[in-house]
Amino acid sequence: MKAFGASTLLALLVLAAPALAQQVKPAPKEAMEPPIKQLEAFRRGDFDAAYTFASAEITEQFDRETFELMVKGGYPEIARSASASIVGSVLAPNGLVYLTLKIRGSNGRSIEALYELVLQNGQWKINGVTAKPDSGVI
Numbered sequence: 001m002k003a004f005g006a007s008t009l010l011a012l013l014v015l016a017a018p019a020l021a022q023q024v025k026p027a028p029k030e031a032m033e034p035p036i037k038q039l040e041a042f043r044r045g046d047f048d049a050a051y052t053f054a055s056a057e058i059t060e061q062f063d064r065e066t067f068e069l070m071v072k073g074g075y076p077e078i079a080r081s082a083s084a085s086i087v088g089s090v091l092a093p094n095g096l097v098y099l100t101l102k103i104r105g106s107n108g109r110s111i112e113a114l115y116e117l118v119l120q121n122g123q124w125k126i127n128g129v130t131a132k133p134d135s136g137v138i
Helices: 002-023 029-044 047-051 056-061 064-074
Strands: 083-091 097-105 112-121 123-135
Touching: 002 097, 029 083, 029 097, 029 112, 047 064, 056 123, 083 123
Parallel strands: none
Antiparallel strands: 083 097, 097 112, 112 123
């Protein structure tokens, strides 16, 4: 019985794979600009400019000063990056964009960061970031 269930599940996954693959689309080029421009602003120490790339949801949660403290305290590699590159992008069916970046901090540590972007008033805005240590070199 277990073998029948597993083989049936495998067959369904194989049949569904093309449909799932068609739903995954690369992110629009315009959506890739905000994280890169925000990182450039952070490198200059221009947190005012960096804050302009945040979504309305983020700016409602954090005023400008709290935003700076949050980034410096929680994301030191992002706050002071030495280099960054986009290594993956997806336009989700719900319209959100997810970008994967490899970032090397000026502290010598590397992270992989997943950025969520939302389209607001015709502009892509950063709606959140999650980061994890990354041993890969960029």
